[in-house]
Amino acid sequence: MNSTDLGLPALPAKPYPPEVHARLAVDAKELIARYPQARSALLPLLHLVQAEEGFVSATGIRFCAEQLELTTAEATAVATFYTMYRRRPAGEYHVGVCTNTLCAVLGGDQIFEELQEHLGIGNNETTEDGKLSIEHIECNAACDYAPVVMVNWEFFDNQTPQSAKQLVDDLRAGAEVRPTRGAKLCSFKQTARILSGFPDTREGANEESGAGGAPSLAGLRLAKGESLPGAPGARVVSPRAEGTEA
Amino acid sequence: MTATEPAEKLLSPVLSASWDDHRPWSLETYHRHEGYQGLRKALAMDPDALIALVKESGLRGRGGAGFPTGLKWQFIPQNDGKPHYLVVNADESEPGTCKDIPLLFANPHALIEGMVIASYAIRCEHAFIYLRGEVVPVLRRLHAAVAEAYQAGYLGRDILGSGVDLDITVHAGAGAYICGEETALLDSLEGRRGQPRLRPPFPAIAGLYACPTVVNNVESIASVPSILARGKEWFTSLGTEKSPGFTLYSLSGHVTNPGQYEAPLGVTLRQLLDISGGVRSGHRLKFWTPGGSSTPMFTDEHLDVPLDYEGVGAAGSMLGTKALQIFDETTCVVRAVTRWTEFYAHESCGKCTPCREGTYWLVQLLKRIEAGAGEAGDLEKLLDIADNINGKSFCALGDGAASPISSSLQYFRAEYEQHLAERRCPFDPAAATVWADAKQAKAPQPATEREVHA
Numbered sequence: 001m002n003s004t005d006l007g008l009p010a011l012p013a014k015p016y017p018p019e020v021h022a023r024l025a026v027d028a029k030e031l032i033a034r035y036p037q038a039r040s041a042l043l044p045l046l047h048l049v050q051a052e053e054g055f056v057s058a059t060g061i062r063f064c065a066e067q068l069e070l071t072t073a074e075a076t077a078v079a080t081f082y083t084m085y086r087r088r089p090a091g092e093y094h095v096g097v098c099t100n101t102l103c104a105v106l107g108g109d110q111i112f113e114e115l116q117e118h119l120g121i122g123n124n125e126t127t128e129d130g131k132l133s134i135e136h137i138e139c140n141a142a143c144d145y146a147p148v149v150m151v152n153w154e155f156f157d158n159q160t161p162q163s164a165k166q167l168v169d170d171l172r173a174g175a176e177v178r179p180t181r182g183a184k185l186c187s188f189k190q191t192a193r194i195l196s197g198f199p200d201t202r203e204g205a206n207e208e209s210g211a212g213g214a215p216s217l218a219g220l221r222l223a224k225g226e227s228l229p230g231a232p233g234a235r236v237v238s239p240r241a242e243g244t245e246a
Numbered sequence: 247m248t249a250t251e252p253a254e255k256l257l258s259p260v261l262s263a264s265w266d267d268h269r270p271w272s273l274e275t276y277h278r279h280e281g282y283q284g285l286r287k288a289l290a291m292d293p294d295a296l297i298a299l300v301k302e303s304g305l306r307g308r309g310g311a312g313f314p315t316g317l318k319w320q321f322i323p324q325n326d327g328k329p330h331y332l333v334v335n336a337d338e339s340e341p342g343t344c345k346d347i348p349l350l351f352a353n354p355h356a357l358i359e360g361m362v363i364a365s366y367a368i369r370c371e372h373a374f375i376y377l378r379g380e381v382v383p384v385l386r387r388l389h390a391a392v393a394e395a396y397q398a399g400y401l402g403r404d405i406l407g408s409g410v411d412l413d414i415t416v417h418a419g420a421g422a423y424i425c426g427e428e429t430a431l432l433d434s435l436e437g438r439r440g441q442p443r444l445r446p447p448f449p450a451i452a453g454l455y456a457c458p459t460v461v462n463n464v465e466s467i468a469s470v471p472s473i474l475a476r477g478k479e480w481f482t483s484l485g486t487e488k489s490p491g492f493t494l495y496s497l498s499g500h501v502t503n504p505g506q507y508e509a510p511l512g513v514t515l516r517q518l519l520d521i522s523g524g525v526r527s528g529h530r531l532k533f534w535t536p537g538g539s540s541t542p543m544f545t546d547e548h549l550d551v552p553l554d555y556e557g558v559g560a561a562g563s564m565l566g567t568k569a570l571q572i573f574d575e576t577t578c579v580v581r582a583v584t585r586w587t588e589f590y591a592h593e594s595c596g597k598c599t600p601c602r603e604g605t606y607w608l609v610q611l612l613k614r615i616e617a618g619a620g621e622a623g624d625l626e627k628l629l630d631i632a633d634n635i636n637g638k639s640f641c642a643l644g645d646g647a648a649s650p651i652s653s654s655l656q657y658f659r660a661e662y663e664q665h666l667a668e669r670r671c672p673f674d675p676a677a678a679t680v681w682a683d684a685k686q687a688k689a690p691q692p693a694t695e696r697e698v699h700a
Contacts, residue, residue: 101581102571143341
């Protein structure tokens, strides 16, 4: 790379091979048909090309632009605005540690520090085997389960440095990993396809992990006359100690 | 209500009532809990009468601003020859806010039923759920629930033989807090960068594709079926006069039992803490947010503030999303505010100068104060910058960024000054973690190891 090319790929980008293009064009048509105006399908299409390559490449952007009759500049402007679109190849499992204030204070900062040290990579980097990438993320709407770690955007609630390190070790070893809320992990590419708007077709995936863990049910239990731990007459176990239940 | 009232009487589960039932996300279970009964009643009404009913119920937006839901619906011009749209804001991203995600995970049909009712009222035939992308388990449940609703005849053509048509598209975002702002959300849904629009025109006149559009929060819409099924008198019997009804309060942080507590509007934090086991054992409340990080923080002086729109407003903050983030005395307020400010700087869309530049400079100042490198005048400069963002930005993100700064300096100025005077942060972050006390109980932690972990 010389000092004037800014690391940008040569334009115009190469198109997808004909068979890939044909397959994706069928999917794109289906997604576009869900909207009154075609351009609304741009975010889904960007998820779709991310599902193909694991990141949004210049080729992917070209494909999206062509489907929607936009310029590649217009599609690029959108792709670079949103943090979920990756701009370079990254891990099969994308590990996000919440370090927004509440999770950070409750231990997210320590989890993120120890995970980076454990994996030998920094923020937004990928392990050499291509298995894992790691990133600190913003609030993921699970503060009652803090500290929270996301893998491929499934919830791993109430984490500790130990549990998070075990989690990434299991992922690297290829062990089956189940989130506390969500379905058995699939690859980042498969996750991106669900995000594009094509439902998860794995049998039973939607049923996994129940309705939520103890925090989701805390108020309901109290309202039914049960007690919570630490409150008088405790009859239910602590949400901190308990995993997610059906 | 008094603080000694038993939990059964204080709480009022409606949206969360089915969450411990078998597969509450399924249509089958939803039917067992009066599911789609409200829709049947609504379809038997005239759409204008339906809007009037929701207006008279006093339901107010649960996404933060508290705008009357029925009034929003009424603003949609009728017989204008344009398509109308309903867009549900499920981009829940405000730090501390965690109500819509568990609600959609456990009970997605409450939203779908509410959407059919709202669409019938505003004469909309295509509605959208804009869900933040980072919650695939919820996306999965929404995909399945919408498919179930189509199959059961609650969506599609001629719904329940009424002649009414409605399609719902589930749309996943791609990571941008700003898309929770309703006009940024509309731009994003149109396939653009999520940047707020100048108003007027408001979405009710020129929203999605420049057509009349209602944008409502998940919880607001999901609350509608129960009003239809049980009546507006039942709804107004809950809560306070100006803030009627029930809502999800989300307790998180340094508490014994974090979680979702559905209660009539107007309960107090003291009541919620009393019934749920309080602040974590051996600690005391230091500061808290009533409705996410964008709402000015409160302290232990505010335990008895009624948590409704008026009560919280009168005490100098906003009810917001009812995200009650609790921090005890182990938490450094400068660290907390610095982190929130980094969030706002990261999420600022860049469209307007006060927010884009202001949040950047706030982070620089706060980081050096937290690191013990602050200088005399830094606190005045913080307030000055916050004042130049608040009310002068394009959208509410900027106002939200100023809130933690000004409120923390109002209540904890001495702690900022301590950072300046001692030229260090006087807190040990390890003491604030969930596992800090558990470790201490087992064996006293050597100071050196604590420092390593910090």
